[in-house]
Amino acid sequence: MMMKKEHVIGLCLILVIAGICGIAFWLQPSSTPQKILTNESLQEQFQSISGEVAGGSLSYKIEFTAKKPNAPEKVAVYKTVQPKVTKTNAIAFAKKFNITDFNEPKEGDSVISVSSKNMTYRVMLYKNGGSVYWDSERSDTPNGIDITENLPTDEEAKKIATSFLKERDLLPDGAFVGGTEHRKVYKSNKSNGSKTVVWEDILVWYTREINGMKVEGTQFEIEIGGHGDVIRFFSNWKDYETIGEYPVKSQESSIETLKQKGISTAAGPDKPDTISINEIYLGYETTAVAYKEEYLEPVWVFKGEALKNGTSIGPVKEFVPALTEDSKKSLSSI
Amino acid sequence: MKSWKPDTILFITMITILILIPAVSADPLSNGTVNESLTESTMIPADYVTGLNVQSDTMSNSSTTYGGESSSNTTFATGNATAATSLAALGSPFIFNGKFASPPSGAKSAQDYDHYVSFTMRANSLAPNYAYDLVNRGDLSDGTHWVYNMYMFGTSSSGLNGRIQVLGYNHVTHSWAELSPLSSPLSPLTNYSIVWQYSNIAGGELFVNNVSQGPATGGGTLDTSLSSAFHVGENMYNGGGRQHSAFYGTISNVYHFERDLAPVANFTGSPLSGTAPLNVTFTDTSTGSPTNWSWSFGDGNTSTNRNSSHTYTAAGTYDVSLTATNAGGSDTETKVEYVTVAAPQTTFYVYAEGVGMYHGTQDDLSMGNQTPGDFYNLINGQCGTVDTDKCWYGRGIYLDDNAGSVHWSTAEQASSYADNADFSVFVGHGWNDGIVFGTQNTALELSRTNMQLGGNQAKWVTFFACDVLNQSTQTNWESVFNGVHIVNGFDTHGLLYEGQGTKYAQMLTGLGGGYDRMKIRDAWRMTLQETINKEYIKGAYMWANPCGNDYLPGFGDYCTSSPTKDQNGNYDIEWENFECITS
Numbered sequence: 012m013m014m015k016k017e018h019v020i021g022l023c024l025i026l027v028i029a030g031i032c033g034i035a036f037w038l039q040p041s042s043t044p045q046k047i048l049t050n051e052s053l054q055e056q057f058q059s060i061s062g063e064v065a066g067g068s069l070s071y072k073i074e075f076t077a078k079k080p081n082a083p084e085k086v087a088v089y090k091t092v093q094p095k096v097t098k099t100n101a102i103a104f105a106k107k108f109n110i111t112d113f114n115e116p117k118e119g120d121s122v123i124s125v126s127s128k129n130m131t132y133r134v135m136l137y138k139n140g141g142s143v144y145w146d147s148e149r150s151d152t153p154n155g156i157d158i159t160e161n162l163p164t165d166e167e168a169k170k171i172a173t174s175f176l177k178e179r180d181l182l183p184d185g186a187f188v189g190g191t192e193h194r195k196v197y198k199s200n201k202s203n204g205s206k207t208v209v210w211e212d213i214l215v216w217y218t219r220e221i222n223g224m225k226v227e228g229t230q231f232e233i234e235i236g237g238h239g240d241v242i243r244f245f246s247n248w249k250d251y252e253t254i255g256e257y258p259v260k261s262q263e264s265s266i267e268t269l270k271q272k273g274i275s276t277a278a279g280p281d282k283p284d285t286i287s288i289n290e291i292y293l294g295y296e297t298t299a300v301a302y303k304e305e306y307l308e309p310v311w312v313f314k315g316e317a318l319k320n321g322t323s324i325g326p327v328k329e330f331v332p333a334l335t336e337d338s339k340k341s342l343s344s345i
Numbered sequence: 346m347k348s349w350k351p352d353t354i355l356f357i358t359m360i361t362i363l364i365l366i367p368a369v370s371a372d373p374l375s376n377g378t379v380n381e382s383l384t385e386s387t388m389i390p391a392d393y394v395t396g397l398n399v400q401s402d403t404m405s406n407s408s409t410t411y412g413g414e415s416s417s418n419t420t421f422a423t424g425n426a427t428a429a430t431s432l433a434a435l436g437s438p439f440i441f442n443g444k445f446a447s448p449p450s451g452a453k454s455a456q457d458y459d460h461y462v463s464f465t466m467r468a469n470s471l472a473p474n475y476a477y478d479l480v481n482r483g484d485l486s487d488g489t490h491w492v493y494n495m496y497m498f499g500t501s502s503s504g505l506n507g508r509i510q511v512l513g514y515n516h517v518t519h520s521w522a523e524l525s526p527l528s529s530p531l532s533p534l535t536n537y538s539i540v541w542q543y544s545n546i547a548g549g550e551l552f553v554n555n556v557s558q559g560p561a562t563g564g565g566t567l568d569t570s571l572s573s574a575f576h577v578g579e580n581m582y583n584g585g586g587r588q589h590s591a592f593y594g595t596i597s598n599v600y601h602f603e604r605d606l607a608p609v610a611n612f613t614g615s616p617l618s619g620t621a622p623l624n625v626t627f628t629d630t631s632t633g634s635p636t637n638w639s640w641s642f643g644d645g646n647t648s649t650n651r652n653s654s655h656t657y658t659a660a661g662t663y664d665v666s667l668t669a670t671n672a673g674g675s676d677t678e679t680k681v682e683y684v685t686v687a688a689p690q691t692t693f694y695v696y697a698e699g700v701g702m703y704h705g706t707q708d709d710l711s712m713g714n715q716t717p718g719d720f721y722n723l724i725n726g727q728c729g730t731v732d733t734d735k736c737w738y739g740r741g742i743y744l745d746d747n748a749g750s751v752h753w754s755t756a757e758q759a760s761s762y763a764d765n766a767d768f769s770v771f772v773g774h775g776w777n778d779g780i781v782f783g784t785q786n787t788a789l790e791l792s793r794t795n796m797q798l799g800g801n802q803a804k805w806v807t808f809f810a811c812d813v814l815n816q817s818t819q820t821n822w823e824s825v826f827n828g829v830h831i832v833n834g835f836d837t838h839g840l841l842y843e844g845q846g847t848k849y850a851q852m853l854t855g856l857g858g859g860y861d862r863m864k865i866r867d868a869w870r871m872t873l874q875e876t877i878n879k880e881y882i883k884g885a886y887m888w889a890n891p892c893g894n895d896y897l898p899g900f901g902d903y904c905t906s907s908p909t910k911d912q913n914g915n916y917d918i919e920w921e922n923f924e925c926i927t928s
Contacts, residue, residue: 119851119859126861130901133861137875147867151921152894194923199820201915206820209919216927228878229926245874299878299926301844328881 071283073274075266077291077315082262086293086333087222088342089251089307096136101125105134107179108144108244121301140249141300149242150234153196153210161237162213165191168235172215175241176233182217183248186231189218194234212236212243221251221295227312227330228297247300251307257338262291265311265331274313274329283317283324290314296330306342309333463540468497468533495541495551497531507531509558511541511551607674608633612667618685625684626654627665631676635669643684660688660734688734693898694802696740696763697721697846699772699809716809717772719846724768727854729899730862736899740766764801768897772846775810775834777818793821799828804904805865805895807833809845814885816922822887826916828907830892833869836922837882848872853897862900866893870923877925887920 098116105113105125110132117124126133134144149157163171169188176182196210217231234243260268274286296310310330316323334342495511507530531537531553540552551558611630616623629638629651640648642655643663657663663686666679697717721739728736740762763769774781779792798806806829808814814822814834822832848858849872855862863871866886873884889908896903908916 114861117855117859117861119857122859124859124861130861135860143871143874145867147864151866151870151923153919189928192924192927194921196919196921198917198919199823201820201823201918202913204820210921214924214927218928225928227880227928229874229928232927296878299842299874299876301842301848301875326881328879 071317072285073270074285074287074315075291076287076289077313079262080292082259082293084258085256086224086259086309087253088255088257088309088334088338089221089295090254091140091304091306092250092252093303094138094140094250096123096138098123101134101136104136104142104144107181108132108134110134137300139298139300139303141245141247143243143245145243149236149240150212151194151196151210153198156238156240157210157212157236157242159208159211162211163235163239165213167239168213169215171235171239172233172241176231181244181246182231185219185221186217186248187219189216189230191215221307224309225292225294225312226297226307227294227310228299230297247297249297249304249307254306254342257309257341258335259293259309259333259338260311260331260335262311265333268331269311269313269329272329272331274327283319285318285321286315286327287318288313288315288327293333463538465536466497466539467536468531495539509539509551509553511549607676608635608669608671610635610667610669610676610678612665612678612680614665614680614683617683618687620687621660621689622656622658623684623686624654624656626652627667628652629667629669631667631669631678633669633671633673633676635671635675637670637675639668639670641666641668657684657686660686662686690728691732691735691898693735693737693768694740694766695721695724695737695768695770696766697724697770697772698762699770715843716846717770719844720770720850721846723847723850723854723857724897727856727899729897730855731896731901732899734899737768763806764797764799764803767802768805768807769798769803770807770809770846772809775808775813777812777815778821780808780810780813793825796825797827798825798832801828804828804830804892805833805897806831807849807869808835811835811837814887814920814922816883816885819885819887819920819922820918823916823918826887826889826908826918829889830895830904830908831865831886831888833866833884833886835873835882836885837879842876845872845876848875854900862896864901865895865897873925880924880926880928882925883922884925885920885922887918890917890919893919 098118101116101123102113102125105111110125110127112128113125114128121139122135122137124133124135131148132144132146134142136142148154162168168191173182173188192214194212194214195208197206198209199206213235215233215235216229217233219226219230229245229247231248232245233241236242290312291314292312294310294312295307297307298304309332311333313327313329313331315327317325317327495509497509498506509531538552538554540555541549542552543549550560608631611632612627613630614625614627616625627640627642629635631638638649638651638653640650640653640655642648642657643665644657644659644661646655648655662682663684664679664681665683666677668675668677697720699717724737725739726737728734763771771780778794779790781790806825812835814832815836819836822834825832848860849868850856851858852860852863852868852871853865866888869886870884873882892904892908894902910916
């Protein structure tokens with residue numbers, strides 16, 4: 012039976028639509044029957060919580076608009092190399108910042124401190140890896156030097172920072188500039204409700220990728236003040252050595268975990284009604300310097316926006332550990 | 346051999362006579378008179394002359410010789426005691442005869458004085474079977490006991506005839522032994538100068554014709570209850586198998602010197618340490634009956650009271666000395682670094698409260714941590730390392746209640762606790778306009794408008810709580826600045842990190858952890874940067890000029906005055922929100 016041309020065109024359109032729907036269905040996380048997690052579904056996960064709590068609410072839904080990434084079954088896991096930190100190291104580090112007239116270094120369980128005699132300049136070396144330097148007279152303190160008009164441009168600040176680090180052999184291999192931020196101290200004028208910037212510097216931060224995956228967490232940051240002076244430096248740089256590849260959870264499994272965990276950034280005062288996750292990727296998360304890191308942990312990263320009435324009220328970012336339980340058990344025995 | 350010419354012999358003879366005549370005539374006994382005396386320079390220690398207490402009398406019957414076995418047969422008439430203040434004042438010669446009828450004026454307690462007696466003794470004979478009592482120093486309390494007895498043995502006393510002995514007696518507590526007897530007996534009808542020097546401390550020593558017979562053997566001290574009666578020539582004792590008698594012969598040129606012993610200064614004080622103003626009571630414990638006291642308290646102040654109290658008003662370590670003085674001299678006792686006075690303390694109060702619980706959606710009570718308690722315990726009781734007089738104490742009750750604070754009720758206001766502390770820490774739920782005491786109990790909300798922070802005492806406040814100092818509403822918190830210097834907080838939603846309370850306290854004080862002391866705002870930023878690994882968590886602080894660079898009092902400089910207001914009556918407020926993490 013011959014079909015009419017119109018019928019053929021209509022059938023094709025139906026097939027195309029069905030195909031698109033099929034592809035869309037395939038892209039949808041298999042364990043998530045719906046794209047949108049409703050408040051009701053979250054409530055099932057938090058049976059013991061009811062009503063609002065100050066500082067947070069469960070009255071939001073989670074939307075996943077992110078594309079499903081290509082998830083490997085295994086990823087490389089790296090053991091954290093514990094640095095050797097001594098007073099001698101700390102003094103040598105202090106001298107890199109021209110601190111030569113210093114008090115007796117103080118050593119504790121987690122850090123060794125060296126301060127200038129006048130307590131203005133100080134460095135600390137963390138035993139878990141990392142270091143810090145700052146000029147306490149200028150950092151975060153209005154001083155007439157670190158003001159907007161005295162600052163270099165962001166690009167100049169990056170060059171100053173990189174040059175400063177290289178001159179002191181402080182820029183490790185693999186580190187690259189991740190971005191800049193302007194840190195500001197404001198002064199309020201209660202009479203007219205205005206605020207003015209009374210102190211400002213430029214924070215240049217560095218990050219790195221390992222195994223082609225982004226490392227989440229502070230790596231390196233250096234603050235450039237007025238006249239291009241370096242007034243603060245903070246490093247959470249750790250050295251790693253590979254210990255093998257280990258199985259990771261699927262994206263779907265991590266979403267289930269996310270539902271269990273919730274998104275803490277959604278607990279703000281503005282009470283978002285929606286969390287929109289628009290980026291999901293596998294990365295590594297380095298811990299803060301206060302905590303001992305045994306290995307660089309792979310994580311699923313969920314990034315998005317907190318929305319209220321369709322308007323973004325701030326970014327959200329949540330990490331879900333990616334290693335399977337068996338992988339963790341294996342690592343714990345290393 | 347060369348022969349002498351007669352005129353030469355005559356010349357030599359004459360010269361010899363001229364030389365001998367004065368010597369012979371100087372012998373007081375050569376013509377029956379007593380004019381021999383001891384000289385200060387030869388026998389009397391100089392310090393006996395100083396503070397001299399002399400009794401003397403004139404012999405009334407120098408030629409009569411008697412004997413007897415009891416005091417009733419005393420041959421010497423009672424003399425009259427007189428006192429002089431120096432040898433020169435006594436005149437010379439003078440003679441003492443017999444005993445003092447009563448203790449000489451000014452006789453002292455034996456334990457406090459040395460004494461020295463000298464006399465010329467001429468025995469008529471060595472009495473058979475007797476010992477002549479020469480000198481007794483007795484006990485005033487009963488008149489029969491004595492401290493020692495000096496006597497001369499008669500002719501048939503176990504071969505000791507002609508010896509002089511001085512013996513202490515055991516019926517008082519002293520124990521020193523007798524002197525060694527002379528190597529050769531004394532002869533009757535011969536003048537001997539006798540000196541007996543007795544020191545309560547050094548013991549006794551007998552001199553005969555200026556020759557020491559050796560110190561008393563043994564040792565011991567006198568019974569401190571003893572007083573002195575001084576007797577010469579009186580029979581004091583009759584018994585014990587050896588007969589003592591009054592002296593047969595002449596005793597003349599009696600000198601009796603008493604020397605005041607210099608006191609031995611000492612004292613106690615209480616209390617010996619404390620915080621200024623520190624009142625210390627000092628008690629004289631000197632021996633030797635001082636009559637004057639001179640205290641030096643080490644801070645330029647003095648006192649002449651026997652017991653004294655003194656208030657130290659300044660911090661320091663003080664040497665204290667006491668000089669005790671009497672007629673015999675003085676002695677100074679100095680106790681080095683005896684009193685330690687800490688500077689007047691300025692007391693600061695710390696208050697910490699909170700549930701240490703994850704904010705927002707978490708309801709896992711096991712996630713509570715000890716942030717407030719850790720902080721409180723590390724600050725409470727600490728004194729400054731820079732200003733040691735500034736010390737921190739707890740105020741109010743902190744509570745690590747991971748099941749939700751039960752300490753608070755709706756009737757309670759945070760200010761009643763937090764405002765009465767200098768440094769207040771709250772750990773728990775918060776929002777951009779208040780805090781909540783308790784995990785989920787909205788009834789325990791405390792809005793910032795009901796906080797009275799700084800109105801009374803609070804100067805530094807830290808909120809480990811979400812959204813307190815949220816950037817968009819940060820200026821809301823200007824209402825709590827009513828004397829507050831710094832408010833630290835978060836611009837974030839949710840956090841839970843162990844160890845923040847400990848680190849924050851360690852950074853503020855530089856005590857523990859390997860940190861050097863930091864300014865309050867620096868400590869807050871570093872605490873967050875070291876512990877937080879979530880980029881959405883921001884730190885924040887506000888401060889009121891010119892007090893934004895405060896250290897924790899005691900650990901560095903801080904504003905001692907309140908923040909200033911501008912011409913419109915508003916505080917000069919500055920604030921900052923800062924990233925805890927960058928990536």
